[in-house]
Amino acid sequence: MRFEFLKEHRGEIGPIKKACGLMKASRSGFCEYLGRKKSDAQIEREALEGFVAEAFHRHKGRYGCRRIGRELRKSGVAVSGRRALRTMRKLGLAGKGATRKHRVRKRVEPGPSAEPGGARLLRGRAQQASGGRHRHMPTGEGGSASRPW
Missing domain, CATH: 1.10.10 (Arc Repressor Mutant, subunit A)
Structure with a gap:
């Protein structure tokens, strides 16, 4: 990135030695970069x-x-x-996008969360008490069980 910047602004900064000093890049590395062919x-x-x-x-x-x-x-x-x-x-290209007439917005009604904050808090404390060794396993009945390993 430094060498690309130096190459683009070579005439504006001044001599190569000064420009490389400002960008903290080696002069020999910059000269080698200029001589490289494109991959x-x-x-x-x-x-x-x-x-x-x-x-x-x-x-x-x-x-x-x-x-x-x-x-x-x-x-x-x-x-x-x-x-x-x-x-x-x-x-720097971006498509014009949909017009307002054709834009689709899905409205989401706020409802109760799937897991109340209290259950999340208790589960966190149970894991802390056991040193984080509790694992949650699906029970097949739509819930999960917490077991220490």
């Missing part, structure tokens, strides 16, 4: 970024990571939805 993975990432950006702009920003991933897979590019998401985030 296959880096070339593949840059190509994928181009594919994702092109597909995103072709559909006027309406497509999200899932639809872009699906479109790339149809065109023969092996990419998962998560990888498409990561690439879109790196490029």
Whole structure:
């Protein structure tokens, strides 16, 4: 990351020696970084970024990571939805999303919790008294039993 920053801002900071001193990076390491060729993975990432950006702009920003991933897979590019998401985030792209008319919200009515606070508190104290050796086992009847091991 340091070397990438130095490469991007090489002319603004000043001489390489001074810039490397400010970033606490070795000058020889930076010169070696400049001479390195790109790895296959880096070339593949840059190509994928181009594919994702092109597909995103072709559909006027309406497509999200899932639809872009699906479109790339149809065109023969092996990419998962998560990888498409990561690439879109790196490029600062986000789909327009659903309009207010079509947005779906599920309303959840507040109700009693499945486990009252008192039972949770007692179980915690029982575990503390036994040194945390109690294990909860399903009984098959919808509940669980606490047994020391």
